[in-house]
Amino acid sequence: MxxxxxxxxxxxxxLIVVIIAATLPLYVSGYVLGLLTIAYYFGVFSMAWxxxxxxxxxxxxxxxxxxxxxxxxxxxxxxxxxxxxWVCVLAGTSAAVVGGVILxxxxxxxxxxxxxLTTLVAVLMLQNFVVVAAGLTGGEIGLTVPDVLSxxxxxxxxxxxxxxxxxxxxxxxxxxxxxxxxxxxSGQDPVxxxxxxxxxTKHKLAAFIVSAFFSGLAGALMVFYLGAASVxxxxxxxxxxxxxxxxxxxxxxxxxxxxxxxxxxxxMGETLRPLGxxxxxxxxxxxLVVVLLFPSGFVxxxxxxxxxx
Amino acid sequence: xxLWQILIDGFAISSLYALGxxxxxxxxxVSGVLxxxxxxxxxxxxxxxxxxxxxxxxxxxxAIFGALVxxxxxVVTYFLVVRPLQQTKRIREEEKEIFILTATLxxxxxxxEAIAYLFTNNAKTVLPIVxxxxxxxxxxxxxxxxxxxxxxxLAIGALWLLVNRTQVGKTVLxxxxxxxxxxxxxxxxxxxxxxxxxxxxxxxxIAGVLLGMFLGVSSYxxxxxxxxxFSIVVLGGLGSVSGxxxxxxxxxxxxxxxxxxxxxxxxxxxxLLLLVVVMYIRPRGLxxxx
Numbered sequence: 001m002x003x004x005x006x007x008x009x010x011x012x013x014x015l016i017v018v019i020i021a022a023t024l025p026l027y028v029s030g031y032v033l034g035l036l037t038i039a040y041y042f043g044v045f046s047m048a049w050x051x052x053x054x055x056x057x058x059x060x061x062x063x064x065x066x067x068x069x070x071x072x073x074x075x076x077x078x079x080x081x082x083x084x085x086w087v088c089v090l091a092g093t094s095a096a097v098v099g100g101v102i103l104x105x106x107x108x109x110x111x112x113x114x115x116x117l118t119t120l121v122a123v124l125m126l127q128n129f130v131v132v133a134a135g136l137t138g139g140e141i142g143l144t145v146p147d148v149l150s151x152x153x154x155x156x157x158x159x160x161x162x163x164x165x166x167x168x169x170x171x172x173x174x175x176x177x178x179x180x181x182x183x184x185x186s187g188q189d190p191v192x193x194x195x196x197x198x199x200x201t202k203h204k205l206a207a208f209i210v211s212a213f214f215s216g217l218a219g220a221l222m223v224f225y226l227g228a229a230s231v232x233x234x235x236x237x238x239x240x241x242x243x244x245x246x247x248x249x250x251x252x253x254x255x256x257x258x259x260x261x262x263x264x265x266x267x268m269g270e271t272l273r274p275l276g277x278x279x280x281x282x283x284x285x286x287x288l289v290v291v292l293l294f295p296s297g298f299v300x301x302x303x304x305x306x307x308x309x
Numbered sequence: 310x311x312l313w314q315i316l317i318d319g320f321a322i323s324s325l326y327a328l329g330x331x332x333x334x335x336x337x338x339v340s341g342v343l344x345x346x347x348x349x350x351x352x353x354x355x356x357x358x359x360x361x362x363x364x365x366x367x368x369x370x371x372a373i374f375g376a377l378v379x380x381x382x383x384v385v386t387y388f389l390v391v392r393p394l395q396q397t398k399r400i401r402e403e404e405k406e407i408f409i410l411t412a413t414l415x416x417x418x419x420x421x422e423a424i425a426y427l428f429t430n431n432a433k434t435v436l437p438i439v440x441x442x443x444x445x446x447x448x449x450x451x452x453x454x455x456x457x458x459x460x461x462x463l464a465i466g467a468l469w470l471l472v473n474r475t476q477v478g479k480t481v482l483x484x485x486x487x488x489x490x491x492x493x494x495x496x497x498x499x500x501x502x503x504x505x506x507x508x509x510x511x512x513x514x515i516a517g518v519l520l521g522m523f524l525g526v527s528s529y530x531x532x533x534x535x536x537x538x539f540s541i542v543v544l545g546g547l548g549s550v551s552g553x554x555x556x557x558x559x560x561x562x563x564x565x566x567x568x569x570x571x572x573x574x575x576x577x578x579x580x581l582l583l584l585v586v587v588m589y590i591r592p593r594g595l596x597x598x599x
Contacts, residue, residue, distance in 0.1 A: 059407050106589050113343055116410070117543050118588050120536065121581050128578050188403070237532055241414065248411050277430075281422035288415040292393050295400045295408060 011172070014256055018165045025154040033157045037225060039266035040160040043259035044167045044218040046246040048211040051171055053244075054253030055180060056207040057187030058108075062119035063215060063243045065103065068126050068235035070096035070216025075143045075229040076136060085147050089220040096216020097209055104208035108201055120237070127235050142230030149224045156225050163221060164259060167214050172255045174210065183207055184253075245283075249290040251297025260298055313446045315562075315569050321454040323561025324461035325520055329534070330541040330553040331465055332512035338548040339485040339505045342391055342409055346417030347513060348534030349424075350386070354379035354514035355521030356424050356528075359433040368436040375435075375521075376514035382420065383510025384503065390416045392502075417531060425528040435521035457519045464515050465554070468508070481505055485548075537577075540584050546594030556595060559583070 025033055049063045074092030077083065107118045130137045137143055150156050174180050185193040186200040194200050223229045233239065242265060250261020265283060272279035294301050333347050344350075357378040362371030390412050394400065400408055437453035444450070472478035484491045484501045492498050520526060520534075541560050545552030560580045568576045587595065 053407070057404075057407075059410060110588065110592050113406070113410075113547065114543060114588065114592055117539055118585065121540065121584055121588075124536065124577065125581050125585075128575075128581070132575065132578075237536075241418070244411065245415065277422050277426040281419055281426065284415045284418040284422065288390070288412060288419065291408060291412045291415065292390070295394075295397070 008176075010256060011169075014165075014168065014172075018161065021161055022158065025157055030153045033153045035266065035270055036263070037153075037157050037160040038222070039263040040164040040259075041218050041222040041225070042243065042246060042262040042266055043164050044214055045243040046250065046258035046262035047168055047171050047255050048214040048218070049243050050247045050250075050252065050255055050258040051175065051207055051211050053247060054255070054258075055175055055183045055187055056204045058204065058208075059116045060119045060211070061116045061237075061244075062103075062121075062123040062240060064235045064237070064240040065119065065122040065126055066096045066100055066212045066215035067219035067239075067243075068123075068130075068231075069099040070219035071223045071229050071234040072130065072137060072143070073216075074220035075145045075223045078145050078147055078224075079143060082146060085149065085224055088147075089217065089224070092220030092223075093213060093216040096212045096219065100208050100212025100216075101205070104205055104212075108204050108208070123235065123237060123240060127231055130231055130235060138229070140231060142228055142232075144228050145223055147224060148227045149221070159221070160225065163218070167218070168256060168259055171210070171214065175253075175255050179203070179206070245287045249287050249297055251299035251301075251303075252295075254297065254299040254303070257297050257299030264298075310447055311569065313448045315565050317445060317448055317450050317454070318569075319562040319565035321458045321523065322565060323558040324458040325516060325523065326537065326541055326561050327554050327557035328461040328464055328512060328519070329516040330538050330545070330557050331468060331550060332509040332516070333538045334542045334545070334548060334550055334553045335468075335505060335512075336509050337542065338550075339481060340391075340395075340502055341406070342413070343406075343539070344386065344391075344509075345410055345414040345535055345539075346386055346390075346420060347538050348531035348536075349417040349420035350379050350382055350510065350513045351517030351520060351534050352424060352526050352528060352531045353382055353420055354517030355435055355526040356428055356433060358518045358521060359435045360428065362436045368438045371435065372438060372518045375518040376511055379514025379517060380507055380510035383506050383513065386413070386416060387502065387506040392499075417535065421528045421531040428528075430528055432525045432527040433521065434525035435518060437522045453522055457523055460515065460519060464512060468512065471508070477504060540580070543594055544584055544587055546596040549594070549596040552594055552596030 021036075024036070045063055045067060048066075049060060052058050052060045070092040072092075073095035074088040077091050078085070078088045103119065103122050107115050110118060131139050134140070149159055175183075182193065182198050183203045183206075185196070186198060186203050190200045219234060222234075226233065243262065246262030246265045247258040248261070249265070250259065251257030265287075268283050268286070269279060272282055275282070290297065296304065329347075329351060333344065336342050336344055354375040358371040358375030361374045362368050365371070391409060394405060394409050394412055437451070437456075439452045439456040441452045442449050443452050443455065470478075472482055480491065480496055481501055481504065484496070484498060488498055491501070517526070537560070541556045542553050544560065545554070545556030563580045563583065564576050567579050
């Protein structure tokens with residue numbers, strides 16, 4: 001199994017790309033590094049989402065519910081008691097996992113759009129909670145966190161890159177493992193998968209927990225990179241939409257493609273920023289073209305071309 | 310006094326929700342599409358009515374123009390976004406739903422951003438068609454609020470007549486029950502779909518223009534409007550029109566009650582809680598069909 005993963009070219013290309021990316025701080029500006037740091041965290045968000053969407057076949061409209069839980073739990077804890085950062089990050093991750101289980105257990109009984117709506121409602125409720133409990137969460141103004149991961153751009157960049165690489169490897173490995181295959185089968189034909197003796201609900205729940213783990217961890221780390229948390233950066237539905245678009249244009253069911261899509265999206269958004277409102281329009285239009293004409297995304301296109309030749 | 314105020318205000322906003330959700334559920338019932346660009350369509354109609362009303366001063370002309378814009382956009386949505394995905398062979402049948410959701414979401418964002426670019430993000434209030442204030446049971450109510458509720462019910466009534474009493478409506482109904490059977494009877498299914506999207510566009514347009522008069526809209530309203538239509542329709546049961554109507558009133562009154570008795574800031578919370586509870590107890594919604 002491990003050998004088969006090592007033999008697939010995707011993993012070697014990814015490794016080379018990561019090594020090249022690791023040398024970037026030597027010759028690009030701090031501005032670009034900051035942008036990429038954010039993009040890498042979004043990459044993890046999208047990869048975690050793809051595990052649910054691509055493999056478990058569940059549209060989670062609320063990736064930001066998990067991200068926000070992780071980010072805000074870590075941020076609030078740090079704000080109140082200033083424990084070491086890793087304690088906060090751990091707490092944030094656990095909160096996301098617990099929240100994910102609470103959300104998923106009943107929600108997995110629901111199908112398709114009903115599941116999607118429940119996850120969307122979870123985001124709206126969390127958003128309302130943050131605004132209403134302003135004393136604790138900073139409300140609409142946002143929460144400032146006293147500690148940061150590092151004050152050095154380069155260190156922050158390497159942490160984000162390393163984190164994305166490890167998460168990517170873990171999620172990719174999982175998706176190609178026997179468990180990942182069962183998950184894929186459960187997503188595509190739950191009835192048949194159950195008839196073959198696999199516990200569909202258990203596998204989907206496990207996928208949700210893994211997705212929540214990485215989303216929460218990434219959210220918590222990103223808080224300590226930004227030094228602040230706000231509804232607009234972690235919870236708002238538009239953030240969730242960005243995570244979703246990244247995963248879809250990168251390529252469904254590819255995990256690594258999701259990260260590429262998310263990084264591309266952040267970079268595009270920043271490049272087009274001078275255009276103001278038109279920037280979002282162009283990015284959405286491009287994403288729509290990808291969805292309509294190349295439904296398997298960037299990575300899917302390349303994979304198909306390789307199969308054809 | 311307060312009770313009457315809540316009853317009257319709640320009735321107007323609920324009627325508006327009902328009209329918005331009816332079109333949304335119609336599209337789902339007939340073609341199985343959840344159109345996530347719904348809110349953007351409503352906002353586009355309101356902004357069009359506002360722009361024309363402001364430059365020509367005719368609120369009637371503006372309102373009709375707004376509904377026409379929504380009609381046009383709705384048909385474009387069908388041809389540009391929904392139809393290509395429904396007919397493509399590159400996406401597996403069971404995955405199409407997810408792709409249509411994503412694509413209509415993106416399309417909605419595009420409309421929303423185009424509006425923001427052309428007309429800025431500022432909130433716009435469409436000139437009311439009926440001016441003045443009437444007093445009902447001691448509550449001073451803008452006459453336009455009553456007009457809004459009346460138009461909503463007229464539109465819903467017209468839709469009911471159309472579906473149940475005309476040949477077109479019966480064909481649409483049949484297509485929602487058994488598309489293959491209708492094709493075998495010699496009906497071109499695409500024409501049915503175009504008709505449904507056109508009807509949906511007009512309904513969403515009317516709802517959007519009325520909302521623009523009642524509460525005002527900005528490009529930011531698109532997302533929340535889609536979300537509220539989505540939750541009302543799911544609460545009532547996907548595909549069930551009467552369920553949507555009941556759910557619209559439940560949500561509308563819950564929101565008004567909360568806004569008056571607690572605080573406008575908490576407006577949406579009880580409705581969301583109710584939705585979660587209903588989802589867990591009755592996953593198919595109040596009147597959902599199995």
